Amino acid sequence: MTVTAVEHGHEPGHAADDHHDSGETDLPTYLENTRRNRLGMWLFFASEAFLFLGLLVTRFYLWRGPHGEIVRPELDQFAGLVVTAVLLLSSYFMNRAEVSIANGKRTDFQISLLLTAFLGTAFLIGVVVWEWGMFPSLVKGHLKPTDGVFGAVVFGMTGMHALHVLSGVILILNVWWLGRKGHFSAERHWGVEACAIYWHYVDLVWIFFYPAIYLIGSTIDIPH
Amino acid sequence: MSEQSHTKRKTAIYREGIIVGVTLAILTLVEYYAAITPPFDSFAVLMILALLKAILVVNYFMHIRSVWSEGDH
Secondary structure, eight states, rough: OOOHHHHHTOHHHHHHHHSSSSSTTTHHHHHHHHHHHHHHHHHHHHHHHHHHHHHHHHHHOOOEEEEEEEEEOOOOHHHHHHHHHHHHHHHHHHHHHHHHHHHTOOHHHHHHHHHHHHHHHHHHHHHIIIIIIISSOOOOOOTTSSHHHHHHHHHHHHHHHHHHHHHHHHHHHHHHHHHHHTTOOSSSSSHHHHHHEEEHOOOOOOOOHHIIIISSEEEEEEOO | OOOHHHHHHEEEEEHHHHHHHHHHHHHHHHHHHHHTTTTSSHHHHHHHHHHHHHHHIIISSSOOGGGGGGSEE
């Protein structure tokens, strides 16, 4: 049954696959299910928002100077800007991948997905090597997780975000692999859409984390 | 839908992605320079810039309208 579904461009395990009709007949069911899936995905984002908002509130509550002013540790501004640009670029290619499969341009879809995964990995490497200083022989990190509230919050925020980037990259590679096998079509590509909006959500979180960690507040010296 | 209008629509969708991507890049640079240029380095200015970027991503990349619209995005 799964083989037949893939041949017709269906997504296995989907309710629409239970029908033995041609793809034309059960397309309305598929679209109806996709609408429900979208709502589910947004409810998932809402639940995740509590986690990330909690981290943001923690940052603004704990990072205060002696007079209550907003402060931040001195971090590598260039690294922050570069990883932000890389993540934004990856979002563009993810969007391109989704638009491409919706228009039946498979090669463009596959290439755009690979570029997104590559840029997502580059973002991870940037954070791990540059900001965390996991490889001191390459780059010396600025903060350690043990550096009081500053270290704890920086590693808490970037760590939780990096975990989502990592899961996003794995998801993208999975979608790329399924796409290679002809799993998606212009009419049926909920798997691609779900992966895309998840990736954009990860980008959305960084849109707020970037200024909160790197830009807002006056810098203070952290005693190591 | 004629072949010509379909092609035009495809081109428009691709162009939309590029325009949004470039706008996000510009806003990020504005954000970066605002942070080192008093008095624009305030919490309010930087959060407004972040909100603008978030609106673009949610609206154009995440297709939030498709959650309640009848048609496919």
